[in-house]
Amino acid sequence: MELFNENSKLASVIHKDHSLLPVINRLGIKLGFGDKTIRNICEEKGIDLNFFVETINVFHYEAYFPEKRLLDFSVSMVIEYLVKTHQYYKDYLIPENDRLIELFLSASPDENAENDLVRKFYAKFKEEFVIHINFEEREMFPYILELNRVIENRASREQFKLKYPEYSISSFEKEHSNMDDKMDDLTNIIIKYLPPNYDQNRGNAFLANLFLFEKDLKNHSRIEDHILIPKVKQLEKLLVSDE
Amino acid sequence: MNSNQNISVVVISQSDLVLTGLFEVLKGSLASEVVLLHRGDELVDYQAMNGSVLILATSEEQEKSSSLMRQILVSAQQIHFMTLHLEADSVYSNQTINLFDAPTLICYKVNEILNSFLSDQNKDTDTELTKREIEVLQMVTKGHSNKEIADRLFVSTHTVISHRKNISEKTGIKSASGLTMYAILKKIIDMNEIDTADLI
Numbered sequence: 001m002e003l004f005n006e007n008s009k010l011a012s013v014i015h016k017d018h019s020l021l022p023v024i025n026r027l028g029i030k031l032g033f034g035d036k037t038i039r040n041i042c043e044e045k046g047i048d049l050n051f052f053v054e055t056i057n058v059f060h061y062e063a064y065f066p067e068k069r070l071l072d073f074s075v076s077m078v079i080e081y082l083v084k085t086h087q088y089y090k091d092y093l094i095p096e097n098d099r100l101i102e103l104f105l106s107a108s109p110d111e112n113a114e115n116d117l118v119r120k121f122y123a124k125f126k127e128e129f130v131i132h133i134n135f136e137e138r139e140m141f142p143y144i145l146e147l148n149r150v151i152e153n154r155a156s157r158e159q160f161k162l163k164y165p166e167y168s169i170s171s172f173e174k175e176h177s178n179m180d181d182k183m184d185d186l187t188n189i190i191i192k193y194l195p196p197n198y199d200q201n202r203g204n205a206f207l208a209n210l211f212l213f214e215k216d217l218k219n220h221s222r223i224e225d226h227i228l229i230p231k232v233k234q235l236e237k238l239l240v241s242d243e
Numbered sequence: 244m245n246s247n248q249n250i251s252v253v254v255i256s257q258s259d260l261v262l263t264g265l266f267e268v269l270k271g272s273l274a275s276e277v278v279l280l281h282r283g284d285e286l287v288d289y290q291a292m293n294g295s296v297l298i299l300a301t302s303e304e305q306e307k308s309s310s311l312m313r314q315i316l317v318s319a320q321q322i323h324f325m326t327l328h329l330e331a332d333s334v335y336s337n338q339t340i341n342l343f344d345a346p347t348l349i350c351y352k353v354n355e356i357l358n359s360f361l362s363d364q365n366k367d368t369d370t371e372l373t374k375r376e377i378e379v380l381q382m383v384t385k386g387h388s389n390k391e392i393a394d395r396l397f398v399s400t401h402t403v404i405s406h407r408k409n410i411s412e413k414t415g416i417k418s419a420s421g422l423t424m425y426a427i428l429k430k431i432i433d434m435n436e437i438d439t440a441d442l443i
Contacts, residue, residue: 063266063279113434114427121424178418185421192415193428 006039026084070227075148086133100206107199125182169232249294250275272350283308286315293318295360299325370413379406384423
């Protein structure tokens, strides 16, 4: 294992783990950074250095999870990152998955009922997934940002109470494991149980993208479940104790 | 999946160096989950662990918190301790990991113990579903609730839940729609018998 720090050259970080490319994009960085270190780049672009380093390390190394340090980041910074991740799913990963699964299924020698079943299962998964992220963006994130403004005395407590009388973050918690389960089911069905007469190269291409999606989604859930939600619980406690 | 799913490995050490080192050494050679903790009492976050649990900890940590850990892991079928001996001298035992043990030796010792767990579970690595599990699966795919399945098979809901858990462990599929897919692909049910638009 290797953890990166502010003095690592970003080019060598990407050489070591190219799956970080979409992550650095989300954090506001595009290719063409020459030999600059992470510190140089973050200063140049006005990106929070600690947040950058911790986020790429969390993504890069599954056993690395400095929860206490991550809890220092502001709620709005974490949410901004999560929203960009959603965007990446909606604008790129999902359409790319759609394209690859269709290439894969339509290439099977006999276009059969089983293919249609895989297609339906995937469509249902996608539908639920999009509903889930839209719900977070329309309901959960605005709730958290508003709560944060109240705690920082930048919004009215009374209006907040009127708007969210019975709300609490614990109602959102179970959702993720469901999405992760369905993603696991989809990969397992394709790897273990698909009938043997399928197009191998296209099957592999689809799975490669699906695994990329799975890895990204797991990290996304980790950040929500272990950083965002504990932080919101702290804020909710503050709200009650301030009364 | 197979019964490996029911085995968890927990490494407890105050030292991140030891934790990450053992994680690196073990992760490639185990089918089990590896959990890293600084102290025994942090196991409270993993209360739901069931099946067999192997805990790697120093003898001091074991003395301090082994009884607490046993209390926390109420759902576990068996708990086995291995000792981390982080001194310069070595203890020659299959139950002890020494500071200077080679990675291959560490993997060997840990896997020996995990294999003994498997034989304790009568080597139940069979992934074929039993007749009863197939019956339950068929009803799940038709949208029956656990209660309805229990009534039809004249068993308790608890038994149905345990069948469903075994089905998911053997197949690696958890959701109802995923199980329906599995049942159709394996020709356990006929696609025409169910309303796929509804279930999938």
